[in-house]
Amino acid sequence: MRIERLTVLRVLTVIIGIILAARLYSLQIIKGEAYLAASNARSTAIVKEKAPRGDIKDRNGKNLVTNRKGYSVLWLKTNMPNDEINTMLFKLADVLAESGYEFSDSLPISQYPYEYTFTDDNKNGSVDDEKKAWFDSKRRLKDGMTAEEVMSFYADEVFEIKGEYEPDKLRAVIGIRYNAEMNGFSYSTPYTVASDVDIEVVMKVKERKSEFPDIEVLTEYFRQYEFGSLAAHTLGRIGKIYKEEYEELREKGYAMNDYVGKQGIEKICENDLRGTDGQKVLGAEDNGELLGIVNEDAVSGNYVVLTIDSELQMVAEESLKNTIEDIAAKGVGRGPQKGADANAGAAVVLDVNSAEVLALATYPSYNPETFNMDYSMLSNDDAKPLWNRAISGTYSPGSTFKPLTAVAALETGAVTTDEELICNGVYKFFKDYQPRCWINLEQGLSHGWENVTKAIEDSCNLYFYEAGRRTGIDALSTYAKKFGLGEYTGIELSEEAKGNMATPDYKKKLKGEDEEWFGGDTIQASIGQSFSHFTPLQLANYIATIANGGTRYRPHVIRSVNRAEDGVEVKRSAAVVEERIPITAENLDAVKRGMYGVVDEGSASKVFRDYGIEVGGKTGTAQGNAERSNTALFVAFAPYEKPEIAVAVVIEHGVRGVNAAGVAKDIFDEYFDISGEMPERYDVGELLP
Known part of the structure; x- marks a missing residue:
């Protein structure tokens, strides 16, 4: 045993000796002249060789964010x-x-x-x-x-x-x-005078070296967003370190003039995307000439693969933009604005079986590459292009909330699938508050007797007033929470809004502790009006949960993190179940058939006429103040029998839900590779759900 130990020690000694000899050879022979030059230089400074940040790719490996080489002008202190x-x-x-x-x-x-x-x-x-x-x-x-x-x-x-x-x-x-x-700025810390300068600047500085003895031009990497503003709010941007950030970042090896992720994936994945900086020792000779003496190569950061499908994202953004501009230009309803004030919106696409985010679109948007140049214009734009509406915007859901009311009413036994409730145009349960159905307000009509499936198809307010009253606000808010409405989804992106479900406590918080909750508040909450406000991401995830039978997943936009040199996965995201909601097959079928009816014969039928894929959906119209057009919403899933994706679209001041349905159709066209044209929009009155 003693002999074996001695043998091991001898082997270790030999190995260590070889390593030390190799290091000594490198220092004395390979880099000896460089270090000698450094020691003889009039002055030296250590300049970081900035490591390239890792790329950001879509789910199919297409580059969304890469790097390009450019030049920075440094001032060396002497x-x-x-x-x-x-x-x-x-x-x-x-x-x-x-x-x-x-x-x-x-x-x-x-x-x-x-x-x-x-x-x-x-x-x-x-x-x-x-x-x-x-x-x-x-x-x-x-x-x-x-x-x-x-x-x-x-x-x-x-x-x-x-x-x-x-x-x-x-x-x-x-x-x-x-x-x-x-x-x-010091003898060891140069100052970057200008970043990403033109080649003309480089040539002039080098040609006139005698006039710029303490100026050095270095090659650096700069962020390149391959598709401009595409998915800008998701990808995010980088920027210089703020003074208040520096104390914390300095401990992690950052210099004051470094760039760091500020928003989106660039911020969330900073530790992964950031590489390992190299360094260059600059020496100044007696004649003032600056020399790069010793180099240590920088190592690129890892690349991040997103769940986003860039083609689907592009379609969602373009359709959202075109639809909003079309509504504003043409006018599509009654009221003081007629949709002329439509100027913003969002669209979200989720995989219903994992909550992978396939598209997260916000309009208007911005180009991260020109953010600094455009900041003044962007920050003063009334449409708020810097705001990530898909996760930060909160909207009254309107009639898109009715499927949830249906689930809550059915599962608590407040109604049954075959029970019919009467719609005679005016809800008369309360003596002092008698709201009307939208069809009565718009056309002076009523829906008559309807079961839950038909009520969803027709978006009958009176049915859901009664179903909501029977269910009660406590059960409604409980089911809203189960479906993730008014709750953080847990998506990796920062700045996510929580939203809120209308409840007695929230009313007190909003209006004061003395505010009472009335039956009228409950029935308004049951049709998605009242004080409820949800994000487009929450709406999409709620519909995905209905589509897959009651499993709510945590939405995620990061698929994996991979090493730059060989593509090996360092991290991999998995589907995370947040809630399993018990819904009977009979109740689920009744709700989904109602959503199918919305698209087949109801308010969205003209958009999806003769469509090649069966879709379940629900339009919604959130009423605003008298001076502004209503907000349009549409939620959907497809295919109907074996759902794959869920979509939520919101158009601020888009007048009515059917206008948002066209964006969802364009998204389905791209996902299922269906060609066709959307029918002309039609004027049905701004109160159509």
Whole structure:
């Protein structure tokens, strides 16, 4: 035994010796000259070689986000005299300005005429509070100074800029020097003056090297969104590290001028997408020439595969955009606006057997690649293109809630599948509150006796008033929770809204503790009006749960994380069951047949006339205020017999639910590879559910 141990120790000693010898050979022979050059250089700085972020792909492996090579201009700190620094930076600012480069820095002063820019609505506190905090952090500034006085102070006393310069050029150079100080500019930490510059800038800087002795151009990777704004809210964006983020991120190895995921997958998968930075030691010789002396290669981040089908996503976005613009242009109903105010919406597509997100569309949207350039326009757009309506927008569900009321009423025994309730146009159970059915309001008619299946098909308000009253608000809210309505879905994306189900407690929270809950509140909640507000994602998942027989899955948009070098899976998402809802086969069949009737003979039948796939659906119209058009909703699943996907579409001020049905049809066309044209829209009055 002792002999065996000695043998093992000898082998280990030999192996360690070989490793040390190899390392010594690398340091002395292979990189010896480089390290000698570094030690003899006048000054050195370690510059990160930024690792390429991992790609983001759709479920079929199509690249959605990749990287492209570009150039950044770095300023290396040396012992250059201050006046020479200023001369060099003014020349550099000229070169950048000639190329059309737009400077961006954190100096809170505008271009000439100089004014403070403490106007960010996302910040808390008043402008004066922000200004005071800024002055307090800059001890050399005096409280009460105007922006122009601050600029003069920086030019004359801080950076000692001599001579006369145009105001815009002066602002650019002061901004560069100010930002450099704010970002820890030092002998070992260069400052990035400009990112992603044109090749013309690179050529001029290199050709005029004697004028830019402390300027280095580095090749870096920049994010490229292959399809522009496609799935922008899901993919997200990257941006520079905010001051308040830096303390935490610095401990993870980030530099102040690094980029980090800010929203969407770019943010959620930051640790996976971020690679391992390499480094380059820059040395400055006595003649001022900058040399790259030692390199350590960067390692690319992992790539992320989404559940999104990019083709389906594209169809959903295009159909949503075209439909909204069509409604606004043509006018499709009565009322003061007639749909002219339609300007936004969302569409969600889920796999009913796993809650994989196949499409998550929001309109209007934005291009992550030009976010910084477009930010002012985007943030001031009344349609709020930066808002991810699919997961953050909450909407009154209108009649799309009626299938849930049907399930709750049937499962609690409040009604049965063959029981018929009377619709005579006016609900007279309450003496002091007698709402009417939509068909009575619109056409002066009534539905007569209807069972639950026919009531869903006709969207009969009176049937669901009575069914909801019998069921009660407690059972309705319990079933809403079971189906995930008014609850976080658990999707990986941040900024998801919870929404809310109308309940006595919520009414008190909304209107005050003294507010009572009346029977009228219950019956309005039963038809999806009242105070209930749900996200399009919640609506899609609720319909998927009905379609698959009562299993509610957690929606997810990340399919896997894979190593960049060989594609091996590092992580894999699995379907997660959130709730199994007991629904009898008889009750489920009655509800689904009602949804089939909506598409076959009801309010969505003209959209799906002679359609090649059997669909179950439900239109909805959420009533707004008198000055705005109603919101249009449509939820559906297909195929009817063996459901594969569920869809939810919401169009703000889209007048009526049937207008949203056209978007769902386009989605089904793409998914099931069906060709055909949608029939012309028809005017049925804005109160049609």
